Amino acid sequence: MEINMKNLCIELNDLPDEILLIIFKKLDNLKVLYSFQGVNERLNKIIHDPVFTSRLSFLNWSLNKFINKFSSDIILGRFCLQILPEIHMKIKWLDLDSSSMKNILRAANYPHLHVLGLYNIEEETAKCLFN
Numbered sequence: 388m389e390i391n392m393k394n395l396c397i398e399l400n401d402l403p404d405e406i407l408l409i410i411f412k413k414l415d416n417l418k419v420l421y422s423f424q425g426v427n428e429r430l431n432k433i434i435h436d437p438v439f440t441s442r443l444s445f446l447n448w449s450l451n452k453f454i455n456k457f458s459s460d461i462i463l464g465r466f467c468l469q470i471l472p473e474i475h476m477k478i479k480w481l482d483l484d485s486s487s488m489k490n491i492l493r494a495a496n497y498p499h500l501h502v503l504g505l506y507n508i509e510e511e512t513a514k515c516l517f518n
Contacts, residue, residue, distance in 0.1 A: 400429070407433055416443060421462060424470050431473075440474040444482035445491065446506055463487055467494035480504075485512060 399407070407430075411419045416439045423430045434440075445457065457463050467490050471478075475495035482504040483491055505513070 400427070404429075404433055408436070408438075412438060416440075417445065417457075417466075420470050420474070421465065424473065435474060435477065437477055440477040442480040442482075443478060444504075445487055446482050446484055457487070463490060467491060471495045482506065485509065 471494040
């Protein structure tokens with residue numbers, strides 16, 4: 388049997404949900420949310436699965452320190468204005484650094500948040516937050 392590769396074109400939307408989940412699980416949660424949020428209802432349903440929304444880490448470990456994953460204010464702004472308000476009820480764990488902490492925490496209420504990791508935070512800021 389010979390397959391004509393010129394006519395074989397499979398798009399992302401042609402794949403079953405189960406295959407998309409397998410693919411998306413191999414990617415960073417924040418990048419999945421940022422890339423596919425709002426594309427269509429089907430992808431929104433898939434990426435709103437708790438596997439992508441329950442734990443969000445806005446940090447990378449690099450050269451013995453934590454750094455913010457998103458240096459762009461545009462990306463952080465989209466998370467705060469569009470993505471976090473959509474998924475806030477599903478978030479159980481947040482890892483944040485001082486540069487994005489205020490924006491992310493103010494973006495929504497997180498009623499199911501059980502763990503909040505704060506990194507690169509100055510002592511004075513921590514005192515203000517927890518007093």
